[in-house]
Amino acid sequence: METPPASSSAKLGTIEILRRYPFKGMAGEDLREVYVTYAGIAGDRAYAFIDPTNPSSFPWMTGRVKREMILFCPRFVAPPDPADPHPPENCFRLEVVTPQGRTLSVDDSAFTPFFEERFGRKLELRFSERAMHDACPISLLGVDSLQSLSQEAGMELDRRRFRANFYVRWDNAEPFYENELVGAKLRIGEKLTVMIVKKDARCVIITLDPLTAEASPKVFEVVAKNHANCLGVYGSVLREGVVRAGDPIYAI
Secondary structure (H helix, E strand, O other): OOOOOOOOOEEEEEEEEEEEOOEOOOOOEEEOEEEEEOOEEOOOOOEEEEOOOOOOOOOEOOOOOOHHHHHOEEEEOOOOOOOOOOOOHHHHOEEEEOOOOOEEEOOOOOHHHHHHHHHOOOOEEEEOOOOOOOOOOEEEEEHHHHHHHHHHHOOOOOHHHHOOOEEEEEOOOOOOHHHHHOOOEEEEOOOEEEEEEEEEEOOHHHHEOOOOOOEOHHHHHHHHHHHOOEEEEEEEEEEOEEEEOOOEEEEO
């Protein structure tokens, strides 16, 4: 049963969609419920490739380098149980379905060589139960923000191109309302408590259609021009807990 909010709490919105990305840079998956740790959603960005020849501060192999990376679909064979804050390692066993429908197991010795040949570069596979994020443990985006951005860009924008963890329906239906919450503490569902720490600075990934990997530079141009290159917000986790699609969000 949901814990009643404190009298000083104000309901701000509802989690409409939960999303996890088991392999950094690849497609994501919608979830009904999930456990959120201090490191983020359990299983989020648990796997990644790095390019060992890349000396920059961003050695990750993502759609920035090869657009088709976003078309590969990872899935946990036996996903972590949302009720278990410390799932065993076998819950992170992963398979990846290629755009052509072939299924690859991350445990297979041929897994990394397949991608090295596909992408034409040396790669190293990484795994961590503490998600390998670019910035913060969770990301959040208002669905009204997406609607408004679609109007600005003059094209229907699939939410999946923005790769957020929490897609939120704000009660006030105000586009970009999440920007006003930087510095605020939120309770999501019964226990999870997060602090919104900063806006989400965007890169060229948002130009890529999640179904085709075709680029639409206009999307990035609109975000850069109209929104100072930011869309959505990042958060840190102050208290761990289970989150479900449909959970309310309270200001605390």
